Amino acid sequence: MISSTRAEIITIGDEILFGQIIDTNTQWIGTQLTDIGIRPTRKTSVGDNKQDILSAFTEASQRASVIIVTGGLGPTRDDITKHTFCEYFHTELEINQDALALVTSFFAKRGRVMTELNIQQAALPKNCTYIPNLWGTAPGMWFEKDNVVYVSLPGVPYEMKNLMEHEILPRLKARFSTTIIQHKSIRTIGIGESFLAEKIADWETALPEHIKLAYLPHFGQVRLRLTGTGTDQGILDRDLQAQVSAVTPLIEEFIFGYDLDELETVVGSLLKENNATLGTAESCTGGYVASRITSVSGSSQYFEGSVVSYSNAVKTNVLGVKKETLLEFGAVSEQTAREMAEGARKVLNTTFAIATTGIAGPDGGTPDKPVGTVWIACATPNETFTQLLSLRNDRKINIELTSSYALNLLRKTILKGNLIVQG
Known part of the structure; x- marks a missing residue:
């Protein structure tokens, strides 16, 4: 069995737990990590409470090599992520001059006056690697401890996505020797999950070790998702397609499409x-x-x-x-x-x-x-x-x-x- 680099995603903010906003960040981050061969294994949502955040960091570090944290980086009192990281890594905040210059430029270009709270956006834990945010005022942060990488990103989706695409994903690809994780989906309708499982039980039992099957039911449909792990893209594509070809005759009357088909x-x-x-x-x-x-x-x-x-x-x-x-x-x-x-x-x-x-x-x-x-x-x-x-x-x-x-x-x-x- 080929092992993959494991990742966990931690979202911070009472507003997520209260249901006031929908967490779309985790879904997007999970897709991006999978595309570079890092396997997301757990998602945790934590409120604006230091002890809960510290516990989430500690627990995640025992299971994963990559921990992606979003939220809690704003200028107000309830944004405590940076202070929590300081306690976790036994360090303190200091003004990062590169971050300060970027924040200053951000406000100057918009003709706005900076407040002391805005200046404090440039205060970062001393032992973090500063990740410049060209799309907002909250910098990204990169930490490493005991072979675990911690990445802290703004919760604003637009800022988070740009930081991930331009800064974090390239760094993760360079930092870890990753495997290929490939998905192939079979879209079915008109048959329940349990009945479908019975029809394909022998095929599922015979799946090779590097290919796993998941049943994803949704409004009368069941998506069969095959996830393959390997080191050669061509071989993995061939293996996945072979399994699709093998199962299709068993359930052909219920298949309406594949992958992203609706x-x-x-x-x-x-x-x-x-x-x-x-x-x-x-x-x-x-x-x-x-x-x-x-x-x-x-x-x-x-x-x-x-x-x-x-x-x-x-x-x-x-x-x-x-x-x-x-x-x-x-x-x-x-x-x-x-x-x-x-x-x-x-x-x-x-x-x-x-x-x-x-x-x-x-x-x-x-x-x-x-x-x-x-x-x-x-x-x-x-x-x-x-x-x-x-x-x-x-x-x-x-x-x-x-x-x-x-x-x-x-x-x-x-x-x-x-x-x-x-x-």
Whole structure:
């Protein structure tokens, strides 16, 4: 087994723990470290408390060779990272003249007057290596102790990313002899995680030691992520692709893409390849399917529009759903979904149309049609396909799931070859 340099990421700030801001730094840093062959193994979020930060440093140093710290470098009293590093490394702050010159220039260029707090931004622990921040006033800091590298960066994403890209990543690559860490993802939909695991159990058991598998479920989809570690990029790419080729026949009916593919991009590509157009008729999803479709650049080449038929009046007056259908079967029914899709295809003059109608919740359910009951339909030049979904009691999740299943129904319909010249 090839060992990788291990890294931990520590984010500092009460605002993260209180949920007042979302920590996007860790995700980005983890990606960048992986790209240079350093394996992130743990993330820790700590409030503005010196003892908690000291404990986080000590614990991380026992597990990792690289510790990336973000946050707590501002000029106010609650920003205590520099003082904590001084205690951890048994040193004290002093004004770094290079840092002071950069901070002074920063304010001069903007015509602003420096305060004493701003000057203190240039006060750094004596034993750190100063990392100039050309994008803000809080310098980066680099420490080394017992073969562990500690990097302290501002929490502001723009500043942190620039420091990482231009200063920290090149230094880490020079400092450590790293391995190659490569990911390959298989994107599936329409099968649960446990059922998927059963289907590929023998294949998973036979994976070579340098390739690991992770199951990443999200809104009706499961991403199978293969992570390979090696020293030769070409060999690693070949090994990963061999495993993808080996597992594909076992689950081919559930695979919609690979790596960064999303359902909306896959569907868009299929529509362009077939010179086909699309429209939507949405009730319970309220336009969310159309939103996902139009989030793809170039979607105007194949997407004509959407009818958000939330009321029965719009279903009948715009889409042509029969009043008798609504009276006999109700708005949430296979018959209504079918007529919505067929009506949208006619009104919007498209090759395909997909429709959604259901009870998103949390209210509105009945014993016969509980919350989460959804019908979707896909109308083609030849016929119309429908599918019943039995989802959850969460409105947001139901809308997300319905949109995914509707897009997937369209994808499967196109792949079946349901295309003729419109007429």
